Structures are given as structure tokens and as C-alpha cells.
Amino acid sequence: MKKIIITLNIFASLSCIALATKYIAVPYIAEVIYREDYKKLVFACDNVMRDHLIAKNRVNVDKSEDSIKQLHSAEVGLLTCDDYDKLRKRMMILGVNEESLAMIGIEAIEEKSNDVRNFVKTHEIRY
Numbered sequence: 001m002k003k004i005i006i007t008l009n010i011f012a013s014l015s016c017i018a019l020a021t022k023y024i025a026v027p028y029i030a031e032v033i034y035r036e037d038y039k040k041l042v043f044a045c046d047n048v049m050r051d052h053l054i055a056k057n058r059v060n061v062d063k064s065e066d067s068i069k070q071l072h073s074a075e076v077g078l079l080t081c082d083d084y085d086k087l088r089k090r091m092m093i094l095g096v097n098e099e100s101l102a103m104i105g106i107e108a109i110e111e112k113s114n115d116v117r118n119f120v121k122t123h124e125i126r127y
Helices: 002-061 065-077 079-093 098-123
Strands: none
Touching (some): 065 079
16 A cells, blocks of 8 residues: 555655746747747748838839839748747747747837837938
8 A cells, every 4th residue: 555655655655846947947948949039030030021012002003014024022031930930930830929929029129129220220312
């Protein structure tokens, strides 16, 4: 009887460790490992989608050969969004929740938007 109780206690302890690893450690480690790559892909995908929308609208207004070429180039750029989507799904499989991914995405846009504003301000033509 004593051996059964010890065995059950060991099993319960190992179960607790396994659950803690799955639901706490793995998501945390995944977030730490993939955070910067995810930020880069969030920002890149956002820019590519914006460029694609602009190119698409340009074709609607002016169906020139140049505008169609720009649209095709923008469509190729959308592959960046595929990389973003794959990484997002990988992180979710590893247990990173939607809220954490959204927060990382917001951080990426905020960080990069300041860089972009400084770049525009530096290179802006003054009249």
C-alpha cells in the first residue's frame, strides 16, 4: 500500500511538472526566442500590405504598364506576410496567446513608427 501511495505521489508530481512546462515554460521560452523576429515580420507585413493597397489603387486609376508592374512587385512582397503568418501560428502552437502576440505587434509598430518618423523628418524637403 505504501508503494502505491509513493508511486501515485511521484506520478502526481511529474504531472504537475509536465503541465507547468507545457503551459508556462514553453510559451515563455517561445516568446523570448521568437519575439524580435515576430516584430520584424509584423512591421514588414504591415508595410507590404500598405504598398500593395497603394499599387492596387494606382492600377484602378491608371492602368499603365508601369502601374501594373508595380502591382505585381507588391504582390510578390506579400510573401513576407506568409512568413509572418507561419511564425504567428508556430508561436500559438507553442502556447503563446493572442493577447501576447497582439502586444508584441503593437510594440513593433510603435518602435518602428518612431524610426520612420525620424527618417521622414530627416529627409523631408523644406520649402
